Amino acid sequence: MTRILAFLVAAAAISGVDAQKPRVSRPAVAAMEKSFDQRIERMGPEEPLVLLGNTRGVYLEGYGAVFTSEVSLINVPNLTPFRPSYSKEEIARIHTRKLQRLPVLKQGMRQMMLAAAASLDEVPATEQIAVGVSLFYFSWEDTSGLPGQVLMLAEKQKLLDAQAGRTSIDSFLAVREF
Numbered sequence: 001m002t003r004i005l006a007f008l009v010a011a012a013a014i015s016g017v018d019a020q021k022p023r024v025s026r027p028a029v030a031a032m033e034k035s036f037d038q039r040i041e042r043m044g045p046e047e048p049l050v051l052l053g054n055t056r057g058v059y060l061e062g063y064g065a066v067f068t069s070e071v072s073l074i075n076v077p078n079l080t081p082f083r084p085s086y087s088k089e090e091i092a093r094i095h096t097r098k099l100q101r102l103p104v105l106k107q108g109m110r111q112m113m114l115a116a117a118a119s120l121d122e123v124p125a126t127e128q129i130a131v132g133v134s135l136f137y138f139s140w141e142d143t144s145g146l147p148g149q150v151l152m153l154a155e156k157q158k159l160l161d162a163q164a165g166r167t168s169i170d171s172f173l174a175v176r177e178f
Contacts (some may be wrong), residue, residue, distance in 0.1 A: 014050045024059035024122040032119060033057045035069055036112055036131075043108040044101065050075050051166030052136050064156065067112070073101035079140075086140065089135055097144040100106055102146065109133060109152050117159035125157035147177035 036055040043049045047148060050072040057067040074097050086094070109131050116129045123129070132151040137143050153174040162169040 023061055023124070024115060024120060025066060028120055028122060029059055029065065032065070032067065032116055035115060035119070037070060039108060039112055039115070039161060040069060040071055044104045047074060047097075047101070049073060049101070049108075050136075058176040059123070062127070064130065065116060065123050066128075066130040066132070067116065068132045068134070069160070070134045070136055071105070073098040073146075076138065076141075079138075084108075091142055095144070095146075098146055105133065106150065106152075106175070107152065110173065112164050113152055113154060113173070114159055114169070117154075117156045118163060120156075122155050125160070127156055128153055129156050129159060149178040150177070151176045 013075045033055045033154055034151065037051055040049050040051045040055070052070045052072060055067055055069040059065050071091060074094070076094055077083070113129055114132050116131070122127070130153045132149060134149045136148060139144070158167065159169070161167045
């Protein structure tokens with residue numbers, strides 16, 4: 001995710017964007033960061049996602065708003081001297097639970113995209129809203145079929161149209177898993 005964010009920042013700098021005063025205020029971005037943190041912590045109330053650090057947002061003039069976060073799909077207890085390893089069966093159960101939680105994360109990210117489009121009035125309608133989530137895994141976990149990152153990207157106006165019921169978010173939302 002940091003490579004994507006670094007690329008976006010570099011692209012904005014190269015394009016000669018005036019960095020004097022950003023169009024979108026830092027307080028507006030900070031409010032969305034806090035909102036995203038709360039949303040992540042409430043995703044799937046029966047087994048909430050684990051937020052591993054605060055969401056970070058940045059507005060890139062001429063591109064749009066980008067938000068990143070790191071989460072664990074489930075709460076997995078750390079290994080300790082009293083529990084030095086997990087059995088193959090436990091590792092398989094953890095893997096299955098994480099696979100089941102991935103759609104919950106993606107649906108929550110869709111809602112976050114819609115909320116950002118509606119709340120960030122200062123972002124022009126033709127610019128992008130991007131939400132990227134890096135997923136945390138322990139080195140001993142089976143990560144087959146699980147992405148390391150999920151990135152969602154869409155033009156703000158299209159998100160507003162979806163929110164108003166004029167189109168389906170699935171018809172334009174770019175979802176990438178890395």
